Amino acid sequence: DTGVSQDPRHKITKRGQNVTFRCDPISEHNRLYWYRQTLGQGPEFLTYFQNEAQLEKSRLLSDRFSAERPKGSFSTLEIQRTEQGDSAMYLCASSFGDRVYEQYFGPGTRLTVT
Amino acid sequence: AQSVTQPDIHITVSEGASLELRCNYSYGATPYLFWYVQSPGQGLQLLLKYFSGDTLVQGIKGFEAEFKRSQSSFNLRKPSVHWSDAAEYFCAVGAQPRGGKLIFGQGTELSVKP
Numbered sequence: 001d002t003g004v005s006q007d008p009r010h011k012i013t014k015r016g017q018n019v020t021f022r023c024d025p026i027s028e029h030n031r032l033y034w035y036r037q038t039l040g041q042g043p044e045f046l047t048y049f050q051n052e053a054q055l056e057k058s059r060l061l062s063d064r065f066s067a068e069r070p071k072g073s074f075s076t077l078e079i080q081r082t083e084q085g086d087s088a089m090y091l092c093a094s095s096f097g098d099r100v101y102e103q104y105f106g107p108g109t110r111l112t113v114t
Numbered sequence: 115a116q117s118v119t120q121p122d123i124h125i126t127v128s129e130g131a132s133l134e135l136r137c138n139y140s141y142g143a144t145p146y147l148f149w150y151v152q153s154p155g156q157g158l159q160l161l162l163k164y165f166s167g168d169t170l171v172q173g174i175k176g177f178e179a180e181f182k183r184s185q186s187s188f189n190l191r192k193p194s195v196h197w198s199d200a201a202e203y204f205c206a207v208g209a210q211p212r213g214g215k216l217i218f219g220q221g222t223e224l225s226v227k228p
Contacts, residue, residue: 033216035216041220041221042204042206042219042221043204043216044218045209045215055213091157091158093158095214101163102160103160103216105150105158105159107155107157108157
C-alpha cells in the first residue's frame with residue numbers, strides 16, 4: 001500500500017486554460033475527499049465521494065469545477081477556464097468504512113495560474 | 115457554524131524545550147477533533163484524534179493533546195521538541211457525524227532553534 005497519490009505534483013497553466021488533476025486513493029478506501037489550500041491557510045473542503053457517488057459539494061466549488069469518481073476508485077478534479085484565484089494546492093484524501101474522519105492525505109497538486 | 119482558531123501563526127522553540135500549540139473550536143455538540151502535521155512538500159499526516167472518552171489523547175511522534183470542553187480548546191503538546199518537528203501544524207474539527215468533512219484552522223508554523 002503506497003498511500004494516496006496525486007498527479008501531477010505541479011501544474012503551471014495560463015489563465016483561461018482547462019486543467020485536470022488525478023487522485024488515486026488507498027485501495028479499498030471507499031471515501032475520497034478534495035480540499036484546496038491557499039498560501040498561509042488551512043485546507044478548505046471542496047467535495048467528497050462515497051464510492052462513485054458525490055455526496056457533498058462546497059460553495060467553493062463553482063460551476064467551473066467538476067469532480068468525478070467514475071468507478072469508485074480514482075478521482076479527477078477538472079477546472080475549466082482557470083483564473084489566477086484558482087492558484088492553490090489541491091489535496092486529496094481517502095478514508096475507509098465508518099472511519100470517515102481518519103483521512104489519509106496525498107502530497108497535493110500545486111496549481112499556478114499565470 | 116463550526117470553526118477552528120489557531121491563535122499563533124508562528125512559534126519558535128529551542129530543541130529540547132517543551133511545546134504547546136493552541137487550538138480553539140466552535141461547535142455545539144461534542145466535537146471530533148484532530149491535529150495534523152504538514153512538512154514541506156508532504157501531505158498532511160494525522161498526529162492524533164479525539165472522539166470521546168479520556169480527554170488526554172496520545173498520538174504519534176510523542177505528541178499529546180488535551181480536550182477541555184469548558185475552554186473549547188484542544189491544545190497540542192510535546193515535552194521535548196526535536197529539530198525534525200519543524201513543520202506546519204493544523205487543528206481540525208469534524209463538521210458533522212458520518213459526513214467526513216474536516217474544517218481546519220489556519221495553521222501554526224513551528225520553527226526549532228538548535
